[in-house]
Amino acid sequence: MGKGRAPCCDKSKVKRGPWSPKEDLTLITFIQKHGHHNWRSLPKLAGLMRCGKSCRLRWINYLRPDVKRGNFSKEEEDAIIHFHQTLGNKWSKIASFLPGRTDNEIKNVWNTHLKKRLFPNSSSYSSISCPNDRPTEADQKKNYAIVQEERNSRDNESQDPPSSSHLHGKHMHTKPELDEVNELHEIQLLLDHDDFDDITSAFLQTTETLFPVQPLDSLLQTPTLTGFHNTGGATQEATEPQSFDHSQPEIPCGFEETNGEFDLWSQPSPNSEEFDEWLSFMDNQTYFDDFTLFGEVCL
DNA sequence: AAGGGTGCCAACCGCGTTTAG
DNA sequence: GCTAAACGCGGTTGGCACCCT
Numbered sequence: 001m002g003k004g005r006a007p008c009c010d011k012s013k014v015k016r017g018p019w020s021p022k023e024d025l026t027l028i029t030f031i032q033k034h035g036h037h038n039w040r041s042l043p044k045l046a047g048l049m050r051c052g053k054s055c056r057l058r059w060i061n062y063l064r065p066d067v068k069r070g071n072f073s074k075e076e077e078d079a080i081i082h083f084h085q086t087l088g089n090k091w092s093k094i095a096s097f098l099p100g101r102t103d104n105e106i107k108n109v110w111n112t113h114l115k116k117r118l119f120p121n122s123s124s125y126s127s128i129s130c131p132n133d134r135p136t137e138a139d140q141k142k143n144y145a146i147v148q149e150e151r152n153s154r155d156n157e158s159q160d161p162p163s164s165s166h167l168h169g170k171h172m173h174t175k176p177e178l179d180e181v182n183e184l185h186e187i188q189l190l191l192d193h194d195d196f197d198d199i200t201s202a203f204l205q206t207t208e209t210l211f212p213v214q215p216l217d218s219l220l221q222t223p224t225l226t227g228f229h230n231t232g233g234a235t236q237e238a239t240e241p242q243s244f245d246h247s248q249p250e251i252p253c254g255f256e257e258t259n260g261e262f263d264l265w266s267q268p269s270p271n272s273e274e275f276d277e278w279l280s281f282m283d284n285q286t287y288f289d290d291f292t293l294f295g296e297v298c299l
Numbered sequence: 300a301a302g303g304g305t306g307c308c309a310a311c312c313g314c315g316t317t318t319a320g
Numbered sequence: 321g322c323t324a325a326a327c328g329c330g331g332t333t334g335g336c337a338c339c340c341t
Binding site for chain 1: 306307308309310311312
């Protein structure tokens with residue numbers, strides 16, 4: 001690098017703060033027509049007085065057709081806890097296992113709900129990725145177990161438990177709810193997005209099996225496969241989803257084992273022999289018909 | 300009713316990584 | 321190989337809505 005980073009845009013010439021519905025429409029329309037190959041030039045071409053980074057963030061976190069609205073389900077929260085235990089603050093990685101959820105949203109849910117439940121007395125503990133503040137492994141496991149216990153008792157108490165982390169009736173309106181929902185709905189009607197519709201409905205139909213949520217009990221055992229379930233043990237049957245396949249996935253060649261874990265995040269080179277095998281493996285694990293499509297959708 | 304406190308989330312900031320020339 | 325631009329990620333913050341006194 002040279003003499004420091006040039007600012008991504010002239011802050012005096014770009015609008016900041018909340019996006020208006022008109023700006024949203026402009027961005028959606030432009031991206032659906034032209035894509036987003038260059039975020040930096042996009043706002044200029046689209047006629048938006050916004051920084052490219054701001055456009056990208058708005059699109060990814062809010063305007064993408066496959067962004068799932070509403071509260072997090074128990075399964076999603078379990079998945080977050082699971083993957084956070086394995087991956088730490090790798091929000092984008094975690095988000096890749098929760099179709100329709102963004103890294104920002106997951107990060108917020110973790111910071112505002114899940115972390116407090118897991119580490120209620122750790123006010124100084126701000127990041128699990130910070131080694132110095134990191135709770136001991138034993139503490140983590142204990143806390144994960146406590147959360148799972150709370151969940152079970154909560155589910156037993158009510159046939160219709162709150163499905164999200166918003167357990168106390170707080171209802172924020174900063175998301176496009178109420179009037180804004182109608183407005184966005186109108187925007188959607190204006191747009192031709194057949195392809196996106198297909199993808200989105202596919203997501204919604206298969207969400208329950210997209211991320212095989214490992215029961216918390218079995219999570220407490222040392223994971224043998226980074227990012228995926230292990231076969232658990234004697235404790236696993238209590239809460240397992242019915243559609244969950246517990247067979248140990250066969251590890252294709254090309255995955256290297258480090259520290260007793262297989263690194264599935266290391267995608268083989270597209271030209272390598274392992275690539276097709278990797279695709280096939282990931283396809284099976286994510287229950288997507290076409291994993292390459294999944295990669296595209298996740299942007 | 301009012302005002303201070305708190306929770307929450309969308310958006311911003313800055314840095315590391317990747318890509319292009 | 322070097323440099324700068326662009327991208328992407330994770331941490332942080334501003335401000336709104338609700339709660340409490």
